[in-house]
Amino acid sequence: MFKMSKFWERFFYLLTYLSQGSSYLSPRAYAILHRMHHAFSDTEKDPHSPHHTKNIFSMMWETKDIYNAVLNRKRAIETRFERNYPEWNFIEKLGDSWASRLGWIALYTVFYVLAYVYLDMHWIFFFLLPIHFLMGPIHGAIVNWSGHKYGYQNFDNQDKSKNSLIFDVLMMGELFQNNHHKRPNSINFGSKWFEFDPTYPVIKLLDKAKIIEIRKRE
Known part of the structure; x- marks a missing residue:
């Protein structure tokens, strides 16, 4: 969709780690699985299709196994998938380490405890902690399950890709899966006039600021 300098690539690589925290996903492994998903959408070779698993939990468990095999280079990858992705070995090893994941979990928990003690936060908000711990997998589960089962x-x-919402602020445009599978390189996941992808104006802004360079103008 776009390209950037080595400086900004490293900047966003680090930002990915800081944003995902305990649920950090390798950009390399994620890119390969995403390419496999597009190439084999909703077939038995799809690494995360809801139509070849019993439920959302078995889908994500199977995805986890494939992800780990790709991450640890224990699975043969087609040459067409193994290219053009950023790599930073230090962040890769750090983000995938148990020390890092447990450290982030401790940090989230401390934040909630401090909010409860000093900001009079209601105790029920502690039930949000598991979402913080597993934010990456939960996001993937919603997009890949809903985006291939519900909508128009x-x-x-x-394939069975669907657009689940017409105003997707929930998943920042990623629930326009049908549009995305039709035009995978488009920076705007919306297609009809009433479909709004909130990430699209952000990408345009980054392009105008010369932080990224859009490959294909719309």
Whole structure:
């Protein structure tokens, strides 16, 4: 969709780690799984299709196994998937370490405890902690389950991809899966006039600020 300098690549790589925290996902492994998903959408080779698993939990467990195999280079990858992704070995090893994941979990918990003690936060908010711990997998589960089961289709992509929402602020545009599978390199996941992808104006702004360079103008 776009390219950036080595400085900004490292900046966003680090920002990815800081944002995902305990649920950090390797950009390399994620990119490969995403390419596999597009190439084999909703077939038995799809690493995360809701149509070849019993439920959302078994789908994500199977995805986890494939992700770990790709991450640890224990699975043969087609050459077409193994290219053009950022790598930073230090962050990769740090983000995937148990010390880092447990450290982030402790930090989130301390934050909630301090908010409870000093900001009079209601105790029920502690039930949000598991979402913070597993934010990455939960996001992936919602997008890949809902985006291939519920909603409507603008295009016949020979798969079961759907647009689950018309104003997707919940997943920042990623629930326009049908549109995305039709035009995977488009920076705007919305297609119809009433579909709003909130990430699209952010990408345009980053382009105008010369932080990124959009490859394909719309």
